[in-house]
Amino acid sequence: ASAHYLKDMYDIYKDWNLVIAAYNCGPGTINKAIRRSGGKTDYWEIYNYLPKETRGYVPAFIAANYVMTYYCKHNICPMETDIPEATDTVQISRNLHFEQIADICGISLDQIKSLNPQFKKSIIPGESKPQTLRLPINHISAFIDKQDTIYAHRSNELFKNRRVVAVSDTRSTARNSKGSTATGNVTYHKIRSGENLGSIARKYGVTVNQLKSWNGLRSTRISAGKRLKIYK
Template sequence: MRKIIFITFILISSMLNTVLAQSVDSLSVVTLKDTISDNNLVIIESLESENDSILSNWYLQKFTNIDSSCITSSHNVDFPDSVYIDRLSKLPTLIDMPYNSIVKQYISLYAENRRKLVESMLGFGNYYFPIFEEALEKEELPLELKYMPVIESALRPNAVSRVGAAGLWQIMPKTAKSLGLEVNSLVDDRRSPIKSSEAAVKYLKELYNIYNDWSLAIAAYNCGPGNVNKAIVRSGGKRDFWGIYHHLPRETRGYVPAFIAANYIMNYYEEHNICPVAAEIPLATDTIIINERINLQQISAVLNTPIEMLRELNPQYRNDIIPGNIKPYHLRLPVQLIYAYINSQDSISKYRQEYFARQNTIEPAKLEYGYHKIRNGESLSTIARKYHTTVSKLKELNGLKNSNIRAGKSIKVPGAGISYSSASGTGTAKSHKVKSGDTLGSIASRYGVSVSRLKSANGLNSNLIRVGQVLKIPSK
């Protein structure tokens, strides 16, 4: 009898210990996510500085104003921790939104240091958020995930990270191709708001199915499931973001806190005296199928529509070329221009046909690049002019976040694959046969002559040249 009582006592004690252990473990997780701190936080890339590219966006330059019903100020209002905790708890989200000192750092960064950026993102959110929501609804995922592009790209479809991730959702080339996105020199679906959103949402769903935890899935989106799995192992098997926090790559640790802060600031911006900029990007748009090779500049000229607007609505066409002769492609236009395009289709195709036929000969596999050694006094602007490209293209090619460059360094430039730093003009050739990727700038640099002299020697009225054309090279 005593033996039975003793065994029963042991079993009850064991059960109580298990329950207590689970309670302590649960309590430790709650305590950890609420009290965790990081004195060496690495700020996520999209927030390292005020983003010049979004603030110089064409829409923001041409059509901006602040909602008169919103009270704006240059000063942030800080609140006690209890207020932030209460506000986060009231957000209608499925994903857990805890508050701690790391989350507070990101809220302060948005509300204090990146106010102009937040104003811009709120304005562009009117256009992009419905696209994200539609993709999320289709896969039955939490709608608060629509704020991931806020921390990924600051809502810039042409954003390119230091490691080559691109688009609103910052998708890497390898991941993009595995998700069925087209990525080449003419078309980059990572920049398409609709296609990239559909792909990113499917990828997020795959990650959630792996971890059954949204914070871990969001972290894995940033650093890859391999790194999250390593962090889980190093933490002793914990499957909670805050439990593996210090085992994650440094740049990923701030990712979930930034996501929570983005959810906060996008919902409580008025409480911090921030007002949305009214970016008049056309909210009512539609698409038409393009079955011919066409240039956005042809459409712009015939429809009398700003080329910048067409580029904003169709950022996936990297060189303004829609290669519809290869396969059908979509063109997005404001709804009021759809019928105008259909009625003017023949005129658009014929507009400066020969001119654009030469421009449209760039093939994805044949674009090559050279390198330019930066000299004292040179800037990205002067280099861009020299090689007949743009500052944004140079920044994209070289993964530059800003326009700061140093003399003595080499940067990649569009060209024919020659080393421009050594093309000092020692060539003695009397003629040059244009190869794929050649520009007047690269040829002039190669032979040590100016573009204007090269044009004069060949009777050219513009900088357009075609593959196979033979150019006379003037003497130096």
């Protein structure tokens, strides 16, 4: 689908930089930038009329291609990986530690981490929202068959520092002076001008991917005045 999209965009713009930009922000935004520039069809000439993220997206793409092509000239060596050719995913709806999976399924921690880089602390926070776990395909059946054993294995040891909070049926709502509203275990942050997902994520101690997942965002573009849902 991506390849077809890129081909279609190239048939329209005849410029790969514009194609990559359109992949990031959409052809409608590119067309608007072209009109604002007086009809220029070169990426660098419409650069100042593009969204901030897209202005960084194309140079980053060029830099990545440069590194992939000329890595030897800069003493950059490819790293070997043990990622298997065939993998599959399962949905996790409870908190789970990588060590529980490794112990019961016989998969190394390094391999689990390499297949699931979105989880930074070796913990899958499935209780807040269903999460996706990727495993070698030959271990998927074992995981499904032994789920109850895996969740129970060393749970008291691995999650001993996690607090259990009792939540009453009547949840109070508190608003602070920084534009966020808390209801139960969910905080609603009102986006201010100049804020981005990265700065908001750092403020609440969460990741950008979590913010996108909780709020159904497909990109990192946000608008001032709207609210973001954040789980504690």
